[in-house]
Amino acid sequence: MxxxxxxxxxxxxxxxxxxxxxxxxxxxxxxxxxxxxxxxxxxxxxxxxxxxxxxxxxxxxxxxxxxxxxxxxxxxxxxxxxxxxxxxxxxxxxxxxxxxxxxxxxxxxxxxxxxxxxxxxxxxxxxxxxxxxxxxxxxxxxxxxxxxxxxxxxxxxxxxxxxxxxxxxxxxxxxxxxxxxxxxxxxxxxxxxxxxxxxxxxxxxxxxxxxxxxxxxxxxxxxxxxxxxxxxxxxxxxGRKVDLSIERVHAQKRPLLTLEDVSYAHAGVKLLDGVSFDVSGGEILGVAGVAGSGQKQLCEAIAGLTGITSGSIRLLGEELAHLSPREIYDRGVRLGFIPEDRLGMGLVGSMDVTDNILLREYRTQRGGFIRRKPVRRKAMTLVSDLAVVPPDINRAVSQLSGGNLQKVLLGRELMQSPQLLVTSYVVRGLDVNSSYTIYDLLNDRKKNGVGALFIGEDLDVLLELCDRILVMCAGRVTGILDAKHATRAQIGLLMTGSEAV
Amino acid sequence: MRIRFVRRMGVSAAAKLLLRFAAVVLALLTGALFIRLIGFSPAQIYAGMVKGVTGSTISVRETVKIAAPLCVTALGLAVAFRMRFWNIGGEGQMTVGAIAASYIALFHADLPQPLLIVLMSAASIIAAGFYGFIPAWFNARFGTNETLFTLMLNYIAIYVVQYLREGPWKNPKDMGYPKIAMFAANAQLPKVLGVHIGWIIALALAVLVFVYMRYTKQGYELTVVGESSNTARYAGMPVRRIIIRTAIISAALCGLAGMMKAAGADRTLTDGVAGGIGFTAITVSWLSELNPIAIVVVSLLFSALEKGAGYVQSTYKISSSAAAVLQGIILFFVLGSEFFIRRRIVLGHLHDKA
Structure with a gap:
């Protein structure tokens, strides 16, 4: 004392x-x-x-x-x-x-x-x-x-x-x-x-x-x-020994997502301005930037939730620009998206784990009726694999804590075996244990050749977890850095809008 | 000392039952006070109300007759409410359904009864479905407020009936008195166990709506849209189409209820064909927590109250407004108990949550 x-x-x-x-x-x-x-x-x-x-x-x-x-x-x-x-x-x-x-x-x-x-x-x-x-x-x-x-x-x-x-x-x-x-x-x-x-x-x-x-x-x-x-x-x-370092695993890379000159304007404001970059399979590309620099629009453009004004978004050779989420799915491209607003977009708060998994599954079932039995089995697997507490698949997800909520959301998206994962502020509000569980899950998928776009706010996490870091400012990409050599100061400078040399 | 209301979660079934029971007792006591005040014997009036509902086969039949269209309308509204689409146009949709059915009934009465009834039902469903499509399309396309839109459409429908009654559909046999002719026997709903088949339709629809909401993809979709249209978009659901589809189904059910009321109970078309059912159904729907099976029970209870009040009014010569007050008192307490099921009174300072 x-x-x-x-x-x-x-x-x-x-x-x-x-x-x-x-x-x-x-x-x-x-x-x-x-x-x-x-x-x-x-x-x-x-x-x-x-x-x-x-x-x-x-x-x-x-x-x-x-x-x-x-x-x-x-x-x-x-x-x-x-x-x-x-x-x-x-x-x-x-x-x-x-x-x-x-x-x-x-x-x-x-x-x-x-x-x-x-x-x-x-x-x-x-x-x-x-x-x-x-x-x-x-x-x-x-x-x-x-x-x-x-x-x-x-x-x-x-x-x-x-x-x-x-x-x-x-x-x-x-x-x-x-x-x-x-x-x-x-x-x-x-x-x-x-x-x-x-x-x-x-x-x-x-x-x-x-x-x-x-x-x-x-x-x-x-x-x-x-x-x-x-x-x-x-x-x-x-209450026990933990390893605070985040692992940066190395994986075989292959071309996955390419954005070329993507722009999006809403009500005369350019929210995305000539954004170009690529993400390989087996890579985590971090995105840094002051909140509201276009991260949300970027994620939603890739996921097909907002259209884009010009440019092209290709995932495994399929052009995704101007496709709705349903059309993207129908092209056979698997894209997992963890939106920033977990309860307002990613999940339905009043529904239980089963019905939230159904959100992605129900369309693949045949006929006009819903079969919950197979989905319930998946929910049990998710809850036990990711150690969701309490392990109750019939509980409304809004009653879960932030970390467990995020596990359900991420677990569901991973169930689709996505080729690309888009995650937006995935550890925001989560405690240390939950955050590390999430990093482990991302690294695990990366080893299996999944590419990830990781929108983050903690620069230290971005520097440790990601392979490369893309910095955004006012809808533009101001630089893409190799995370192994980048520094906080460098990123900070790019976040304010000075272009990389 | 301050009084505050705190929301509560997870009330046990027993507590709910107890609260509702307490509400009924309190309602009866307050009602008794009122009856006493206007100079009648509470015991006699209450006995009269019970007798009015269960006293004879006829009174039971009458109650069921009131309940059938109310139940179907409430089912229709529940579908829309589940999507958080505030359809308060039940009145209008019932009326439009009744108009369409009446057209067939009045001008094609020569058809055989089964075919005629099927045609009338189809006409009411299609017409009311279209009437529900209008506000839904504007809502999905331009984000207009469906509450106002559906409310306003109620009046249009009712005035259309008045126009038909004064003009094109006026019955010449009524010697200048503006009235639409009675339906031919062919165009009236047949009876089963002494009540028109509307009650069977209502029961079947309750099961159907239950299955639709709980076990179909469409039911799942509309629930997700109701919770969050962003989540629905995220999941790749065609949100606009779902809104329009659901509103059409909701309105179509109301329209069918309108047909039942006209062809089953009224046996003609009047501007009072909906007669407030579309609004009462809102209460029924919410009181049942949008559960189709509960809707059947609640609409029966509502109808019993209505029938009982009507009976004492005519038997004991209580004025109709006094009967309405009695009805209001009972409703007030029952609805009030729902408020207390969801909230807790906290006296004085702010304490912990339960």
Whole structure:
């Protein structure tokens, strides 16, 4: 344990919370001092979110105590939490979409606080921490990063100096994350106590002063960030030795996918602009770029979901441009696609594993009726092969955790024996274990001659996993690098639009 | 102290049953209070309602007669609702189906009865199917709002009947009184066990729709489109075609219900042929959670309520609006119990979720 210099600003002592049979938090004690950033690390389901939800007044603890500046407090609601200076930034933002930034900030404030006064306070915080956001912009027009900024401002204006952020970078680009970290560091210097929930180790190492690790609802370790390393943290987190290096397997290459001068414009905006590249079988081609640089359109163009304005997309010699997904399938070309929006596009949330596998299978069955029996067998195989938890093929997939959801989606796509796999942010929001399972699955297919297009956001992963990295900026390909020799700096430069020499 | 409603998941079957039972008891108690207030004996009125439904073979038959078109319409709507296509044009589609069937009934009554009935059914299905195609095509092509579109089409259909009644189809034998002639005996639905065969059609359709939704590719497709059209596109489904196809099936079923009502119950065409069934069917459909088998039961219960209220109204000389209030009270509690099956009341502060 690390000696706290004074009384912690926020402290939980043996907080316990059960949901039915499940002990989500089993006597968790953490503390954070003023002027400190504490990283709360743990796999999905380890109790991080439950813990902070108790502190934020969303859940009522079954046992234990919360202390603010040493004094025991009873937090029964978010209003109580606010009174003690606790502000929570949730993973899903809670802004009124049709309100502007400042309207959202003023919303629900006591009547005596005038709008002008609030405006002044907001501007002061913007000045102090560099929280740039247009205050008269409506929420629905904001980027995710801007919405997050508004949420932070909301908390600050309400007087929070204990800030809890639940996976704040899951939805941000590397650049936006950097900006957020700068802001958080400034807040720390100004004396705020900050708790950040994450499972990205690089961020923990970069940002935090201390790390508290949870596993299965219990404290399993606390470290000063300067005195630990990612390996130690991971081992504590998953509870066993792990190999953090991602394997780059080598496989026989053969020509597979070729894009030539592909452009796509929507409503006058060029979303893809003369994109040309190729992917070989037995190769993983990584795609780096700031979110919204055309990755989504690229994937959907290849998968036949959006048409293209000009150019050609050939897979194993078949021209795919202007073909619908059904037509592509009928040409005998097998293409697996893991879209970014897993529940909104890849899967049907309310349906069970069987019916989700049916999404790809039902058309191959003869006649007008559906036979679920063979599909159910496949679902059982998938669930047991990929160790989906819980192994229940009759459960609606929306009730699965992110990692297990992704296993179902990827497993289904692999079942088609695809020649090409298009994956978009395939490990986003997944914990370490699940991410490595996914990398292993991709490498396994690669060995068998499958080519993959891997849209990623973590440059370290791209550099380790992929054979080559394609960098996109504003719909253009700004460079294709050999991953063995490329550096983060090189990629970063290309992401901002400077062409490769 | 604050009152909040929290959504709940996974309510046990026993709890559901208990809640619904409680709702019925509360409804009866509140209804009793109301009956007392307007100066009648609750026991007598309730006994009257039961007697009105089950008192004689005739009253049971009457109840089934009300239930048949309601059930078929609700089945039709359920198909569309499963796709999240808000077809509230049941009234119009019933009416159009009835118009088409009436054309055959009025002008080709010389045909033998089986052929005539088949033709009338086919006409109602085709006409109503087309009436459902219109909003679906606009929705699939231009993304128009099907709720408004189908609602507006209701009025057009009803006014067409009024036009036919005042003009081309006016029965000259009714001496200037605007009425469409009664159907010939040939064009009326034959009876089985004393009720027109609509009830057999309704039962058969319930099974058919159940199988269609659960075990056919088309049923699977429309469910996926309802959940997410993006997922449907991703899976290579022809989304527009599915929307149009499903809306046509939905409307065709409503049209058939319209034919049943005209040729089975009314034995003529009036502008009240749908008479609100298209709207009641929305409630029936949702109360049954879009389950075709449940729809049969729920439409029978709805019809029993209707029949019972009608009986006490005529027997005890209760005003029709008071009978309607009584009906409303019972419905209010039953629908209300559905709200509480899905949500939990939380008093005071925000607590954990169950």
């Amino acid at each position: 690390i000696e706290a210099p004074s009384v912690p600003r926020l402290q939980t002592i043996n907080l316990t919370k059960s949901f039915g049979e499940l002990r989500a938090c089993d006597g968790v004690s953490v503390n954070v001092n003023a002027g400190e950033i504490l990283a709360l690390l743990g796999e999905n389901g380890s109790g991080k979110t439950t813990l902070v939800n108790m502190v934020a007044g969303l859940y009522k603890p079954d046992g234990g105590e919360v202390r603010v500046s040493g004094a025991p407090v009873a937090i029964h609601s978010p209003t109580d939490a606010r009174r003690y200076g606790i502000g929570m930034i949730h993973q899903h933002f809670k802004l009124v979409e049709v309100f502007t930034a400042i309207e959202n900030i003023c919303l629900g404030m006591p009547r005596e606080s005038t709008r002008r006064g609030l405006m002044a306070r907001t501007l002061a915080f913007i000045e102090k921490y560099g929280l740039g956001v247009p205050l008269d912009m409506k929420a629905y027009r904001m980027s995710v990063a801007q919405k997050q900024t508004v949420e932070i401002l909301k908390a600050l204006v309400r007087g929070a100096d204990i800030l809890i952020l639940d996976e704040p970078t899951a939805v941000l680009t590397p650049q936006e994350s950097e900006k957020l970290f700068d802001i958080l560091r400034k807040m720390k210097e100004a004396g705020c106590a900050i708790i950040i929930i994450t499972h990205k180790l690089a961020e923990v190492m970069e940002l935090s002063d201390r790390v508290s690790i949870l596993r299965a609802g219990r404290n399993v370790g606390e470290f000063a960030t300067a005195k630990t390393n990612p390996r130690e943290l991971t081992e504590r987190m998953v």
